[in-house]
Amino acid sequence: MNTTVEQLRREVELQLNRIGFSETPARLYDPVRYMLALGGKRMRPVLVLLANRMFGGNEQQAMPAALAVEVFHNFTLLHDDIMDKAPLRRGQATVHEKWNPDIAILSGDAMFVKSCQLMMASPSAAMPAVMNLFLQTALEVCEGQQLDMDFEHSAEVRIEEYLDMIRLKTAVLLGASLGIGAALAGASAEATGHVYDFGVNLGVAFQLQDDILDVYGDADKFGKQVGGDILANKKTFLLLTALEKAEGTLRDQLLYWLQEPASDEKVQGVKAVYAGLKVREAALTKMESLYQAALDHLEALPLSAEQTQPLRELAAMLMAREN
Amino acid sequence: MNTTVEQLRREVELQLNRIGFSETPARLYDPVRYMLALGGKRMRPVLVLLANRMFGGNEQQAMPAALAVEVFHNFTLLHDDIMDKAPLRRGQATVHEKWNPDIAILSGDAMFVKSCQLMMASPSAAMPAVMNLFLQTALEVCEGQQLDMDFEHSAEVRIEEYLDMIRLKTAVLLGASLGIGAALAGASAEATGHVYDFGVNLGVAFQLQDDILDVYGDADKFGKQVGGDILANKKTFLLLTALEKAEGTLRDQLLYWLQEPASDEKVQGVKAVYAGLKVREAALTKMESLYQAALDHLEALPLSAEQTQPLRELAAMLMAREN
Numbered sequence: 001m002n003t004t005v006e007q008l009r010r011e012v013e014l015q016l017n018r019i020g021f022s023e024t025p026a027r028l029y030d031p032v033r034y035m036l037a038l039g040g041k042r043m044r045p046v047l048v049l050l051a052n053r054m055f056g057g058n059e060q061q062a063m064p065a066a067l068a069v070e071v072f073h074n075f076t077l078l079h080d081d082i083m084d085k086a087p088l089r090r091g092q093a094t095v096h097e098k099w100n101p102d103i104a105i106l107s108g109d110a111m112f113v114k115s116c117q118l119m120m121a122s123p124s125a126a127m128p129a130v131m132n133l134f135l136q137t138a139l140e141v142c143e144g145q146q147l148d149m150d151f152e153h154s155a156e157v158r159i160e161e162y163l164d165m166i167r168l169k170t171a172v173l174l175g176a177s178l179g180i181g182a183a184l185a186g187a188s189a190e191a192t193g194h195v196y197d198f199g200v201n202l203g204v205a206f207q208l209q210d211d212i213l214d215v216y217g218d219a220d221k222f223g224k225q226v227g228g229d230i231l232a233n234k235k236t237f238l239l240l241t242a243l244e245k246a247e248g249t250l251r252d253q254l255l256y257w258l259q260e261p262a263s264d265e266k267v268q269g270v271k272a273v274y275a276g277l278k279v280r281e282a283a284l285t286k287m288e289s290l291y292q293a294a295l296d297h298l299e300a301l302p303l304s305a306e307q308t309q310p311l312r313e314l315a316a317m318l319m320a321r322e323n
Numbered sequence: 324m325n326t327t328v329e330q331l332r333r334e335v336e337l338q339l340n341r342i343g344f345s346e347t348p349a350r351l352y353d354p355v356r357y358m359l360a361l362g363g364k365r366m367r368p369v370l371v372l373l374a375n376r377m378f379g380g381n382e383q384q385a386m387p388a389a390l391a392v393e394v395f396h397n398f399t400l401l402h403d404d405i406m407d408k409a410p411l412r413r414g415q416a417t418v419h420e421k422w423n424p425d426i427a428i429l430s431g432d433a434m435f436v437k438s439c440q441l442m443m444a445s446p447s448a449a450m451p452a453v454m455n456l457f458l459q460t461a462l463e464v465c466e467g468q469q470l471d472m473d474f475e476h477s478a479e480v481r482i483e484e485y486l487d488m489i490r491l492k493t494a495v496l497l498g499a500s501l502g503i504g505a506a507l508a509g510a511s512a513e514a515t516g517h518v519y520d521f522g523v524n525l526g527v528a529f530q531l532q533d534d535i536l537d538v539y540g541d542a543d544k545f546g547k548q549v550g551g552d553i554l555a556n557k558k559t560f561l562l563l564t565a566l567e568k569a570e571g572t573l574r575d576q577l578l579y580w581l582q583e584p585a586s587d588e589k590v591q592g593v594k595a596v597y598a599g600l601k602v603r604e605a606a607l608t609k610m611e612s613l614y615q616a617a618l619d620h621l622e623a624l625p626l627s628a629e630q631t632q633p634l635r636e637l638a639a640m641l642m643a644r645e646n
Contacts, residue, residue: 024466025469025473027472027473028465079428079432101424102406103469103472106402106406106465106469106472108432109431109465110465110466112432113461113462113465114462117458117459117462120451120454120455127451132443135440136440139437139440142429143347143348143351143433146348146426147348149350149425149426150350
């Protein structure tokens with residue numbers, strides 16, 4: 001593990017614990033504390049602080065914004081868990097299970113308010129810009145979540161639509177975290193745009209890697225059930241690519257397996273179709289081109305290789321999961 | 324109807340229709356448009372504009388903030404309707420009924436983001452102050468809603484706790500609307516505090532009047548089923564006062580009726596207890612003292628009687644419903 005990242009993560013964890021949520025009403029704020037205590041990689045606040053440091057910013061002044069994006073991210077997880085009817089989050093009961101859906105809606109709302117309050121505590125010179133980027137991103141995250149729900153029920157989803165959905169649902173918040181960190185350090189609009197685009201491209205690449213690992217990952221290292229997406233007919237980059245490419249016998253086989261119930265045979269059957277269509281290769285190619293696009297945005301910054309090194313290391317680390 | 328208020332209301336209605344919500348994803352933004360088109364008195368944005376005008380502000384510059392509080396208010400109604408399982412809102416299907424609860428959660432979230440974006444469009448000199456007041460108020464509204472839900476299940480609620488709940492759930496947003504309008508016009512912190520307190524006191528008084536009208540109102544004019552609170556054992560100011568005052572036979576009678584199912588006899592029985600305890604008089608006294616406290620805050624402003632007249636007229640109009 002990168003020592004800079006690990007040090008920033010510890011600092012974020014410490015400060016997250018110090019956010020003063022009111023004790024009452026307990027049923028509003030206990031779920032907020034519970035959600036934030038479930039842990040996680042704290043990737044987004046670390047990105048705020050890394051970008052801020054890269055442009056010579058003051059870490060203490062960037063901390064409220066870093067906490068804001070983490071609280072916001074947890075708000076989206078809380079509300080998404082209700083919509084997904086997820087029983088567990090990081091191995092613990094989700095808020096709507098441990099309390100109830102009404103509590104989960106309302107404490108999520110309170111988390112979003114709190115995230116805005118934290119962002120507003122940014123130094124006044126940069127506050128309007130970072131707040132506007134934050135809110136624009138928040139709206140896009142809502143749009144991405146809606147598209148994700150829409151896609152579950154749509155007969156046909158184009159690959160471009162899928163890429164746009166994952167960009168909105170997950171990647172823009174990574175880009176915004178970096179952009180906010182840069183803007184707080186006084187980076188120019190152009191430089192802020194480049195770190196934002198670095199984050200968005202990296203975020204989409206990371207999500208494609210997730211799609212790939214779900215099918216081809218090492219069960220021990222991936223941490224989720226391998227093949228889960230295939231079992232659920234989830235419209236991933238792989239399945240959408242297969243549906244676009246498949247013709248003749250391979251198409252018949254794919255459509256056959258899609259209407260079959262979940263089973264090991266189904267996973268093997270779909271993987272055989274993917275192999276015939278070189279779907280994994282197509283996904284890796286797309287992922288690598290996004291990764292390269294991300295790095296190109298770092299190259300475009302008026303910074304030395306030494307200054308951009310922590311972000312390049314982080315990107316390399318993210319893309320080096322087992323696949 | 325006061326012509327100033329009516330004119331401002333029409334202007335707000337016009338501008339609400341011009342807020343540019345994206346066309347896609349349709350299932351995210353259609354519910355937002357639907358909710359805002361259901362109508363309503365547009366009381367909160369009118370309060371922003373009235374306070375702004377009272378301090379000599381520029382109406383165009385206050386309009387985004389006025390729209391922000393109305394969009395925020397509708398966001399709270401949308402999420403509250405899910406929690407209350409309300410089938411109808413202004414005689415139309417609620418969003419969670421017309422679409423589904425997931426759509427209602429997410430489009431509510433998007434409305435809240437949009438309300439923040441509108442507030443951020445306020446002139447930069449006053450923006451941080453009005454945004455911070457807005458967010459503090461938003462958090463308090465969440466707290467009020469949680470307390471309201473908590474009270475449904477609590478055996479004993481003190482009158483002071485009830486008053487605090489309605490202050491948070493409904494009155495602070497009226498106060499904040501006025502305070503934001505004043506701050507945007509460059510009013511001092513002290514003056515802003517007084518119009519805020521005027522609104523909060525008026526808001527609590529208005530809610531007490533609602534409790535009174537639910538029992539003693541004219542069915543034709545009240546617009547809701549008279550006696551509904553009694554039928555539902557709702558913990559209103561009247562019931563809590565009765566529970567606090569009742570002793571001996573009257574207490575036995577009250578407890579008897581509370582465990583009886585809904586019926587006309589129950590309404591008459593509880594009203595008889597209220598009469599014996601002079602509960603209506605206690606509520607009217609409290610309401611009038613809050614109304615007077617509100618007016619005292621207007622008196623404390625460094626403004627002429629002519630300048631504060633529109634707000635005094637509005638307050639008188641609000642308190643002159645049939646009771």
